[in-house]
Amino acid sequence: MMKHAAMEIESSDKGSLGPGLSPLSETLWREKTNTELIGDVSARLTWKDLTVTVTLSTAGETQNVLEGLTGYAEPGTFTALMGPSGSGKSTLLDALSGRLAANAFLSGTVLLNGRKANLSFGTAAYVTQDDNLIGTLTVRETISYSAQLRLPDKMSPSDKEALVESTIVAMGLQDCADTVIGNWHLRGISGGEKRRVSIALEILMRPRLLFLDEPTSGLDSASAFFVTQTLRALARDGRTVIASIHQPSSEVFELFDQLYLLSGGKTVYFGHASAAYEAINLNSAAFFAQAGFPCPALRNPSDHFLRCINSDFDKVKATLKGSMKLRFEASDDPLDKITTAEAIRTLNEYYRTSQHSYAAIQKVDDISKIKGTVLDAGGSQASFFRQSYTLTKRSLINMSRDFGYYWLRLVIYIVVTICIGTIYLNIGTVGNKTQFPLEKTPLTEK
Numbered sequence: 001m002m003k004h005a006a007m008e009i010e011s012s013d014k015g016s017l018g019p020g021l022s023p024l025s026e027t028l029w030r031e032k033t034n035t036e037l038i039g040d041v042s043a044r045l046t047w048k049d050l051t052v053t054v055t056l057s058t059a060g061e062t063q064n065v066l067e068g069l070t071g072y073a074e075p076g077t078f079t080a081l082m083g084p085s086g087s088g089k090s091t092l093l094d095a096l097s098g099r100l101a102a103n104a105f106l107s108g109t110v111l112l113n114g115r116k117a118n119l120s121f122g123t124a125a126y127v128t129q130d131d132n133l134i135g136t137l138t139v140r141e142t143i144s145y146s147a148q149l150r151l152p153d154k155m156s157p158s159d160k161e162a163l164v165e166s167t168i169v170a171m172g173l174q175d176c177a178d179t180v181i182g183n184w185h186l187r188g189i190s191g192g193e194k195r196r197v198s199i200a201l202e203i204l205m206r207p208r209l210l211f212l213d214e215p216t217s218g219l220d221s222a223s224a225f226f227v228t229q230t231l232r233a234l235a236r237d238g239r240t241v242i243a244s245i246h247q248p249s250s251e252v253f254e255l256f257d258q259l260y261l262l263s264g265g266k267t268v269y270f271g272h273a274s275a276a277y278e279a280i281n282l283n284s285a286a287f288f289a290q291a292g293f294p295c296p297a298l299r300n301p302s303d304h305f306l307r308c309i310n311s312d313f314d315k316v317k318a319t320l321k322g323s324m325k326l327r328f329e330a331s332d333d334p335l336d337k338i339t340t341a342e343a344i345r346t347l348n349e350y351y352r353t354s355q356h357s358y359a360a361i362q363k364v365d366d367i368s369k370i371k372g373t374v375l376d377a378g379g380s381q382a383s384f385f386r387q388s389y390t391l392t393k394r395s396l397i398n399m400s401r402d403f404g405y406y407w408l409r410l411v412i413y414i415v416v417t418i419c420i421g422t423i424y425l426n427i428g429t430v431g432n433k434t435q436f437p438l439e440k441t442p443l444t445e446k
């Protein structure tokens with residue numbers, strides 16, 4: 001079984017359906033598409049002049065959350081969306097993955113493999129910030145039940161098992177595969193491992209495009225590095241990976257291929273992550289240095305970018321100035337001479353006319369011309385009976401293992417039953433016994 005799993009990892013990129021598909025994934029897609037050869041299934045995503053407007057009240061007040069964004073994500077690359085809180089990272093992910101709220105309206109063009117596509121389950125996977133996992137199940141059981149619920153009935157049990165094992169290996173979860181996830185009374189796997197289980201559940205269906213909202217939030221630096229490294233490995237396997245990341249360490253930042261930097265819903269920078277702070281060849285210069293905000297030698301690049309574009313720093317400075325807690329000393333830092341709002345305006349303007357912006361527009365036009373296959377798994381492929389059986393089994397196992405859910409409830413029900421049952425204990429069979437208190441009332445005595 002493990003041999004089969006390892007084979008899948010090793011043989012990726014050699015599948016006959018196109019680059020990045022292993023024999024097992026191929027079986028999965030062939031079941032769905034029922035075609036002999038469906039060509040290149042890599043996901044090339046482009047967005048042009050993307051604007052998202054939200055309606056704020058019933059009076060029809062509107063606000064632009066994103067304004068005129070243009071960019072692309074290619075197979076084999078890991079694109080990081082960065083920006084201060086409220087800059088529009090999650091909204092951009094939602095807009096690209098077709099999950100915008102009902103009060104949000106999108107204008108502009110989003111193309112997948114050169115076509116307007118409804119990005120549904122299977123084509124693209126979306127990993128949210130929260131890990132919705134069942135605490136009493138082990139990692140292997142969690143992934144296995146998910147496989148039973150979603151994979152086609154026609155797929156043999158050994159193939160399903162191999163797919164589960166290969167997913168465990170791909171996410172580096174072998175060491176904790178038989179450990180429970182954990183809950184309030186059950187010590188389980190770590191936060192980083194939980195995040196990797198959530199990603200494992202999404203890559204089970206072998207999506208070609210993976211969106212992740214803050215996959216490293218709440219993790220310590222080592223766990224964040226491990227999760228990001230795993231995402232990079234998934235990208236290197238031919239997938240297109242786009243993730244919003246809040247405040248990466250310098251080690252994590254080095255793992256990004258492309259960086260999309262947002263502030264107030266506008267693009268501050270889009271291009272090679274390293275080109276933002278260093279010259280990547282003799283003909284180029286670091287973007288931030290050219291724009292007048294060079295990254296100091298000992299500063300983490302991502303901290304520097306966020307320092308430049310987070311307008312909350314203006315409020316902090318004003319508050320500290322007002323309370324006389326800040327002594328301003330002479331410094332060479334250009335950010336001390338202007339407000340962050342001015343720095344953001346300068347960077348927005350500089351990016352708009354930079355070679356990075358022109359290169360991105362050119363690349364979007366080039367990529368949009370490549371017409372690839374859009375794979376659409378269209379939801380679970382398991383039959384109704386298979387799903388019912390799996391859900392019932394999973395629920396029974398969860399109840400029997402969950403002390404709070406099952407055993408504590410059972411004890412409470414028994415206690416309540418005894419309490420209600422003993423109200424009538426030894427009451428006898430004489431009817432007037434129940435009228436005893438009435439006999440003692442003054443009215444009755446008269």
Ligand SMILES: Nc1ncnc2c1ncn2[C@@H]1O[C@H](COP(=O)(O)OP(=O)(O)OP(=O)(O)O)[C@@H](O)[C@H]1O
Nearest residue numbers: 054065084085086087088089090091092101103104
């Ligand atoms: N559907 C909506 N209705 C009203 N306002 C919205 C909606 N979606 C987003 N916004 C607003 O748009 C702005 C950007 O939100 P978004 O969640 O995309 O930011 P973010 O960069 O992901 O922030 P964080 O890092 O804190 O998650 C916020 O001010 C938010 O309140």
